Amino acid sequence: MVEFYTPSLSLLIFSVVIVFLLNIPYRFLMNRHEAATIKGKVKELQERSKYVQRQGNAMLASQLMRESLVESSKLTKLTMKPMLASLVIVVLVLPLIGNSYNDVTVPIKDGAGEAKLNGNTYAVEVNGNNVKISNGIECEAPCRKNFDNALWNVVIDKDNVVLQRIVALLPVSLPIFNDAAGWLGWYFIVSIPLMILFRKLLKINV
Numbered sequence: 001m002v003e004f005y006t007p008s009l010s011l012l013i014f015s016v017v018i019v020f021l022l023n024i025p026y027r028f029l030m031n032r033h034e035a036a037t038i039k040g041k042v043k044e045l046q047e048r049s050k051y052v053q054r055q056g057n058a059m060l061a062s063q064l065m066r067e068s069l070v071e072s073s074k075l076t077k078l079t080m081k082p083m084l085a086s087l088v089i090v091v092l093v094l095p096l097i098g099n100s101y102n103d104v105t106v107p108i109k110d111g112a113g114e115a116k117l118n119g120n121t122y123a124v125e126v127n128g129n130n131v132k133i134s135n136g137i138e139c140e141a142p143c144r145k146n147f148d149n150a151l152w153n154v155v156i157d158k159d160n161v162v163l164q165r166i167v168a169l170l171p172v173s174l175p176i177f178n179d180a181a182g183w184l185g186w187y188f189i190v191s192i193p194l195m196i197l198f199r200k201l202l203k204i205n206v
Contacts, residue, residue: 025082
């Protein structure tokens with residue numbers, strides 16, 4: 001079972017909105033019927049190429065594969081405009097969210113530093129791998145602590161203490177994310193099924 005932490009819900013709502021907006025250009029800036037037809041041709045040519053390859057006709061297989069590449073290039077041109085429009089949305093919106101939920105790097109000088117979170121200031125002390133944070137928080141880094149209404153991975157990186165905000169604890173360890181997801185990881189995890197859902201609802205076949 002996934003265990004959620006603030007701001008998982010707000011990021012989930014954000015993901016629903018952003019994924020929907022990313023699909024709008026594909027709904028209105030692309031000939032969906034033509035795209036579906038080309039996609040069908042590509043699939044058919046690839047299947048035929050594999051079949052004749054198994055039959056030992058390498059020349060025909062190569063010809064069919066070239067035809068498949070030509071059709072694929074047509075599909076790429078067809079999706080270029082909505083793809084660029086979606087990219088603009090991502091470039092404008094994701095950094096705004098990242099600024100609120102990014103990791104916090106605390107420079108340490110002479111064994112001490114300050115972490116500023118949501119208008120609150122926390123004194124940070126480091127002695128070897130031992131990290132002390134004001135309000136009685138202490139652990140051997142790397143460690144995981146709950147403070148300032150959030151769960152954090154506490155990591156020492158050279159002369160810095162890095163506070164990595166956790167949005168959700170995962171039921172299994174995944175590549176890159178391990179057992180915890182930050183804001184960007186959580187966005188990608190929830191956006192994949194959302195993308196599939198919205199493309200079906202909007203009848204987008206690319």
